[in-house]
Amino acid sequence: MRRREVAMVLAMLAVGAAAGGCASMGVQPWERDVLSQPGMTPGEDIVTSALDEHIYFSKEASTGGLGSGGGGCGCN
Amino acid sequence: MILEHLPDGWRAAFTAFGGPCEVLLDVDGRDDAAVLGEAAGGEAARIERLWSRYRDDNIIHAINHAQGRTVDVDDETAGLLDLAAQCFELGEGRFDVTSGVLRRAWTFDGSANVPTAAEVAALLSLVGWGRVTWRRPQLTLPAGMEVDLGGLGKEYAVDRAAQLLSLRTSAAALVNFGGDLRALGERRDGRPWRVGVEAPAATAGEAPRPALDLELARGALATSGDSRRYLLKDGVRYPHILDPRTGRPVMDAPRSVTVLADSCLEAGVLATLAMLHGRGAGRFLATHCARYWVQA
Amino acid sequence: MAATDGKASLRAALAAACGALGVAGAPAQATEVRTGVLGYTEPGRVSALELVGDAKHTFAGGQAATFRFVYDVLSGSSANGGVPAAAAQTFTSPSGRGSYTTEAGATPLDGTFRDTRFAGSAGMTLPWGRLTSATLGLYGSSEHDYTSLGANAALTREFNRKNTTVTLRAARYEDSVSPEGGAPAALSAMLPATGGGGDDDKLGPDKDDDDNGGDSLAKSVTDLGLSVTQVLGRRTLLTLNYTNSRVAGYQTDPYKLLTVVDPVSGAPRAADAYLFESRPDRRLKHAVAGELLRHLGRDVMTLSYRYFDDDWGVTSHTAELAWRANVAAKQYLQPNVRWYHQTAADFYRRWLVDGQALPEHASADYRLGDMTAMTYGLKYGRTLATGNEVSLRVEYYAQTGESHPAEAFGDLRDLDLFPTVDAWIVNFGYTFGK
Numbered sequence: 001m002r003r004r005e006v007a008m009v010l011a012m013l014a015v016g017a018a019a020g021g022c023a024s025m026g027v028q029p030w031e032r033d034v035l036s037q038p039g040m041t042p043g044e045d046i047v048t049s050a051l052d053e054h055i056y057f058s059k060e061a062s063t064g065g066l067g068s069g070g071g072g073c074g075c076n
Numbered sequence: 077m078i079l080e081h082l083p084d085g086w087r088a089a090f091t092a093f094g095g096p097c098e099v100l101l102d103v104d105g106r107d108d109a110a111v112l113g114e115a116a117g118g119e120a121a122r123i124e125r126l127w128s129r130y131r132d133d134n135i136i137h138a139i140n141h142a143q144g145r146t147v148d149v150d151d152e153t154a155g156l157l158d159l160a161a162q163c164f165e166l167g168e169g170r171f172d173v174t175s176g177v178l179r180r181a182w183t184f185d186g187s188a189n190v191p192t193a194a195e196v197a198a199l200l201s202l203v204g205w206g207r208v209t210w211r212r213p214q215l216t217l218p219a220g221m222e223v224d225l226g227g228l229g230k231e232y233a234v235d236r237a238a239q240l241l242s243l244r245t246s247a248a249a250l251v252n253f254g255g256d257l258r259a260l261g262e263r264r265d266g267r268p269w270r271v272g273v274e275a276p277a278a279t280a281g282e283a284p285r286p287a288l289d290l291e292l293a294r295g296a297l298a299t300s301g302d303s304r305r306y307l308l309k310d311g312v313r314y315p316h317i318l319d320p321r322t323g324r325p326v327m328d329a330p331r332s333v334t335v336l337a338d339s340c341l342e343a344g345v346l347a348t349l350a351m352l353h354g355r356g357a358g359r360f361l362a363t364h365c366a367r368y369w370v371q372a
Numbered sequence: 373m374a375a376t377d378g379k380a381s382l383r384a385a386l387a388a389a390c391g392a393l394g395v396a397g398a399p400a401q402a403t404e405v406r407t408g409v410l411g412y413t414e415p416g417r418v419s420a421l422e423l424v425g426d427a428k429h430t431f432a433g434g435q436a437a438t439f440r441f442v443y444d445v446l447s448g449s450s451a452n453g454g455v456p457a458a459a460a461q462t463f464t465s466p467s468g469r470g471s472y473t474t475e476a477g478a479t480p481l482d483g484t485f486r487d488t489r490f491a492g493s494a495g496m497t498l499p500w501g502r503l504t505s506a507t508l509g510l511y512g513s514s515e516h517d518y519t520s521l522g523a524n525a526a527l528t529r530e531f532n533r534k535n536t537t538v539t540l541r542a543a544r545y546e547d548s549v550s551p552e553g554g555a556p557a558a559l560s561a562m563l564p565a566t567g568g569g570g571d572d573d574k575l576g577p578d579k580d581d582d583d584n585g586g587d588s589l590a591k592s593v594t595d596l597g598l599s600v601t602q603v604l605g606r607r608t609l610l611t612l613n614y615t616n617s618r619v620a621g622y623q624t625d626p627y628k629l630l631t632v633v634d635p636v637s638g639a640p641r642a643a644d645a646y647l648f649e650s651r652p653d654r655r656l657k658h659a660v661a662g663e664l665l666r667h668l669g670r671d672v673m674t675l676s677y678r679y680f681d682d683d684w685g686v687t688s689h690t691a692e693l694a695w696r697a698n699v700a701a702k703q704y705l706q707p708n709v710r711w712y713h714q715t716a717a718d719f720y721r722r723w724l725v726d727g728q729a730l731p732e733h734a735s736a737d738y739r740l741g742d743m744t745a746m747t748y749g750l751k752y753g754r755t756l757a758t759g760n761e762v763s764l765r766v767e768y769y770a771q772t773g774e775s776h777p778a779e780a781f782g783d784l785r786d787l788d789l790f791p792t793v794d795a796w797i798v799n800f801g802y803t804f805g806k
Contacts, residue, residue, distance in 0.1 A: 019648060025537025026603040034607050036391050039672035039696040039704070040665055041599060042611045046749075047408040047424050048765065050442075054422070055797065059771065061714050061740050062688040063648065064595070064615035064659035065384055065678035073513055075521065153394045162389040166382050230395070243533050246501035316756075341390045364382050 042066070077117050079109055084263065085259040088113025092120035095254035099237070102248040102263040105369030112245060115238040116237040120253060123233040126152065129176070136223065144211075144219040154213045156225055156232060163345050164205040170352035171345065174217075175320035177202045182325070184305035184316040196323040203320050231298055231344035234258050238296075238340075250292075258296040258340045268293035270344045273334050273369070287370055289335065298343035300351045301371070303346035317351045328355035384759025403429045404805035414795045417481065418448035434499040442491040442513075445771045449481035450650025453628040453649060453736035455723045456480065456787040458642050464565045466627045468553040471565040482627060489515045497523075503530045511545070520547040532706060541597035541615075547590070549628035553589045557731050558650030562629060562746075591621030593686050607667040617657040630736040634722045643725040648736040651719065657682040661690075672696040685738065686716035692747075702755035708767075710747035722777065722789055738773060738790060745771045749797075760804040767797040 034040065043066070045051055057063055058073070064075070080087040082100070086109030099116045101109050109336040129136050139147050139191070177199055181191035198270040202220045209216040217223065230253055236278045238251045238258040250269040266309065273288035305316040307325075314325045316355045333350045337343035346365055351359040361368040405427045412420040421595070422444035430436045452463060454474075461474045465484045474480040494508030511522035524543035530536065549555070556562075597615040604610055629646045633639060640646070661678035678690040694708035717740040719733040749767035756762065773790030780789065 007442070008569075025605075026532050027606050032487055034667045035603065035609065037667065037672075039698075040609065042609065042663055042665060045406075045763070045801070047426055048763075048799065049410060050424060050426075051410045051422060051799060054444075055444075055769070055795075057711075058509075058795075059739060059769075060688070060745065061682075061684075061686045062657075062659065062678070062680040062690065062712075062715065064597070064657060064680065064786045065614050065661035065690070066663050066676060068612065070729055073491070073515065073518065075551060159389045159393060166385055235390075235393075246503065338387065339390050341393070342386050345386055346383075369456060 077110075077114055079106065079113060081106070084265070085109075086113070088117065090117040090120070092117070092124050093233070093254055098202065099241070099252070100269065101309055103245070108245070108247075110132050112241055112247075112249070115240050115244060116228045116251060119237045119240055120233045121230055123236060128221075129216075129226065130223055133154045136225065136300075139215060139217060140222040142217060142219070146214050146216040149213050149215055151213070151226075151269065153207040154238065155163075156228055157210055157215065159228065159341070159345075160223075160225070161205065163349075167352065169204075169206075169321050169348045170206065170319060171227075171349055172203065172205050172320035173223050173225060173227065174205055174208065174221055175203050176226075176316060177222050178221075178318050178320070178323055181316075181323075182307070182316075183316060184307055184314075187307060188309040190307050190309045190314060192308040203323065227348060228344065230254065231256050231296075231340040234296065234340035256296075256298045256340050256344060257292075259292040259294050273298065273299055292336075295336055295338060296340035296343045297301040297334055297336055298340055298347050299332055299334040300344070301348035311341045319352060326352055329353075330370045331371050332359060332371045333361065334369040335361070335365050337365070385741055388759075400733075402805065403427065403804060406801065406803045407735060407803045408799055410797065410799035412795060412797050414448070414793060416449070417793065418446060418450055418485065418603075418764070420446040429684070431467040432541040435487060436497040436618075438493075438495045438497075438509075440491075440493045442489070444489050445458075445487070446489070449483040451487055451738060452480045452482040452791075453738075454480035454631040454640075454646060455633065455736075455789060456791075457788075458783045459633075459639070461640060461645075463629070464562050464613055464647065465550040468563065469566055477787060478787070480629075487515050487517075489513060492522075503534075505527065513607035517550050517552055518547065519550075520545050522546070524595075535603040537601040539597075539599045539601075541595070541599070543593075543595040545593040546623070547593065548588050549591065549622055550588045551627075553740055555589055555622070555624075555626050556648035558624070558632075559734065561644035562646040592618065593624060594618045600645075607664040611663045611665075612627075613661045615657075615659045617659075619657070621653055623653060624649055624654060625735070627777065628737050629737060630724050631735055632719060632726050634782070634783065635725050635727055636785035640782070646728075647724065647806075649734050649737065651735055652733050653685055653686065655682055670698045672698075680714075684740075685716070686714055686715035688712065704753050706751040706753070707751045708747070710745075712743075712745040714743050716742045723784070736794075738771075741790070742774045743790075744772055745769065750800045753801075758804075760802065762803075763800075763801040765797075765799050768794065769797060772793040 077088055077090045080089065081160060083098060087098055088101050088109060091097065092273055095119055099113055101112055102133060103109050103112070124319045125131065126134055127136050128271065131137060135149055135153050160173040181195045181199055183189060207218055207221065215217045233257060234251050234253050234256050237362045238260055238335045241249050241251070248263045251258045256272065257271060262268050268291040271292050273290065302316065307314040315329060317324050317329055318324065329351045335343045335347040335350065350357040350360045358370060361370065377784045386536040397485065405425065408424040410422040424440070424442050425594045426438070426440045428436055428438045454461065454463070456479050458476055460476050460722060463470050463480060463482065463755060465482065470485055475748055493509060493511040495507055496789065497505055497507045499505045508528040509524045511524065515518045522543060522545035526539055526541040528537060528539045531538065567654070595617045597613065599613040601611045623806055627709060628646060630649055630684050632641050632645050632647060657680065659678055660682045661676065663674065666673045667769035674694040677693045680688040690710065690712045692708065692710040694706055696704050696706040698704045705774035716733070719731060720733060720740045721734045722736055724734060732764065747767055747769045750767055751763055753763035771793040775790045776785065777789060
């Protein structure tokens with residue numbers, strides 16, 4: 001039970017920091033040159049991510065995190 | 077900046093890049109229109125200052141007066157130089173930001189003042205992106221060579237202004253800097269923007285007339301060609317588009333080319349490249365552009 | 373042909389060059405198709421081949437439709453949960469008709485696995501103004517003994533000049549399991565084979581499935597997620613994610629067994645030595661994850677970490693580092709390393725001891741045990757003259773656990789109770805669009 005609470009608090013802290021504290025962070029629109037380069041988008045290669053997630057889902061007990069989740073399968 | 081209340085929104089007008097610029101906004105409030113208009117106008121002025129070749133306090137001046145020394149350029153200029161390098165390659169040497177020195181010999185003022193082959197040859201030794209050393213962010217130009225980003229700056233400004241507007245408002249808008257334009261969505265009543273592209277006048281005295289009447293909801297238009305600028309000698313008309321590889325005008329180009337693309341920069345580069353293909357312009361456009369208009 | 377290539381290359385290169393300036397337009401209309409083929413093989417165990425096609429079409433109004441199709445075939449052997457023994461062991465195959473034998477000292481592997489899975493999903497993203505968008509989607513998948521149907525929704529909103537992106541997600545899946553040979557009762561004994569099928573009694577969609585027709589068990593999954601992506605600077609992007617997943621219903625693996633061993637010798641007991649596993653029918657999972665993308669000169673580093681925790685007692689840590697080295701104008705090499713460690717579920721038992729009271733739930737599935745997994749990979753990608761992209765990736769994946777746990781006794785002390793499972797993964801990707 002305690003672990004779960006820790007996880008919740010961590011998540012809330014992260015969201016709070018991002019929503020509030022980050023208002024001053026970031027870049028101006030003309031400073032997006034680097035961010036628009038290939039490789040700088042989270043989850044850019046969706047097909048490879050989906051294949052990886054499927055493997056890890058069927059071989060390990062953990063799910064969730066950064067991926068999109070995806071649907072159920074009988075592999076676990 | 078002049079704000080004008082139209083029946084269906086606001087128009088902010090100002091002068092930049094040596095010509096009239098306007099932003100049409102699908103907003104109700106004067107204050108909103110003023111803020112957005114100022115943002116677009118301010119951005120146009122900033123970019124014009126940044127790359128104008130008529131100033132002595134900017135990066136272009138520093139580059140063109142470096143006398144062979146290496147100049148460190150800012151990120152935004154570096155971005156444009158990267159694009160210039162790419163365009164040089166894609167256009168197989170036709171698109172060249174170092175071709176501006178040719179204007180020392182060619183002044184397209186309607187006169188018969190056509191330079192000699194020797195004059196052109198002398199200047200050609202100062203033209204060619206291939207002679208430039210560009211390793212972002214360091215640019216080294218042989219002494220005497222010049223860079224002119226004017227051929228990209230206005231289109232870039234249109235895209236930047238459009239981008240600034242899209243970050244500040246969800247309202248539809250049309251950015252039009254001297255005929256290079258970009259549309260940001262349909263208006264609230266669902267109508268696209270109505271855009272008139274001027275046909276170049278046949279002679280210097282004739283008033284321009286809208287030759288194209290288009291509807292545009294998103295995307296960008298750029299036009300290349302201006303038949304008011306030419307030389308006339310022995311009955312031969314020399315249009316102002318210069319091929320940097322020969323140092324001479326492209327003789328069989330259409331009078332103007334208008335291209336539709338996702339961004340104004342793309343449209344501008346495609347239109348310019350098409351003109352530089354001379355009589356092959358139509359074929360170039362048919363191969364590379366989804367929508368375009370040619371005035372022969 | 374050359375003209376077609378030149379066309380795509382000039383426009384794509386120009387669009388990319390303008391994109392690098394950060395002013396590229398959202399394409400008025402575009403379709404992008406990503407395809408992938410993956411080969412997976414655990415030497416001596418499972419092999420799989422997976423095909424994925426993912427298409428996204430963006431409409432002039434900014435709406436986007438996505439479709440994904442996955443097809444995979446799986447065959448080979450997988451650990452049935454039983455412990456190795458000093459003598460050969462015979463197991464009944466899941467259909468109940470055939471049997472297979474495991475040699476002395478070897479880990480019992482059920483070699484009758486063969487399955488084909490089709491999965492498809494479709495989604496629609498609808499912008500609402502310039503800063504908000506909603507995504508709705510449907511999912512379905514089918515295997516010979518498993519069906520999943522799902523729906524998902526997401527809401528995305530941008531803040532701070534689009535430097536902060538917040539996404540809320542929800543998904544619900546309704547699954548149904550129809551185990552081959554029927555669902556065994558919890559911790560019931562494996563019955564002897566009824567037919568003379570032998571160990572070639574393969575499972576599969578081509579097989580007559582009469583005997584599991586009426587025995588379908590339900591499972592539902594409810595996922596909730598929140599993610600925040602923040603631009604930290606011109607070269608740095610951070611994503612934080614929280615997901616919560618609630619599973620209710622049948623979660624037991626109907627094909628997994630536990631060995632009941634003699635309390636002194638550690639050998640499988642004389643009668644009814646193999647019991648079917650049993651897992652709780654409720655599970656609540658949490659995961660918190662972070663991913664940092666950092667551009668370094670020419671390269672891009674991706675560092676991610678995930679903490680996972682559930683009420684079955686599994687806790688895990690996952691850390692991954694990928695380095696995209698842009699070795700030439702349109703080519704990159706991307707090595708990656710992933711480390712994963714999990715603790716065992718509370719009801720995980722490598723074996724059961726004869727004479728002791730049966731627990732309510734027990735599973736010997738090594739995937740619920742203490743385990744460490746490492747992945748090492750290398751990906752090569754390149755953009756072709758046409759603007760299309762190809763990539764090839766090779767990965768090595770190895771799962772290790774306690775081969776000789778301290779509590780082993782009798783024969784068990786000399787047997788490898790957690791042999792390393794290793795796998796090779798090769799995948800090829802091709803992306804094209806217009």
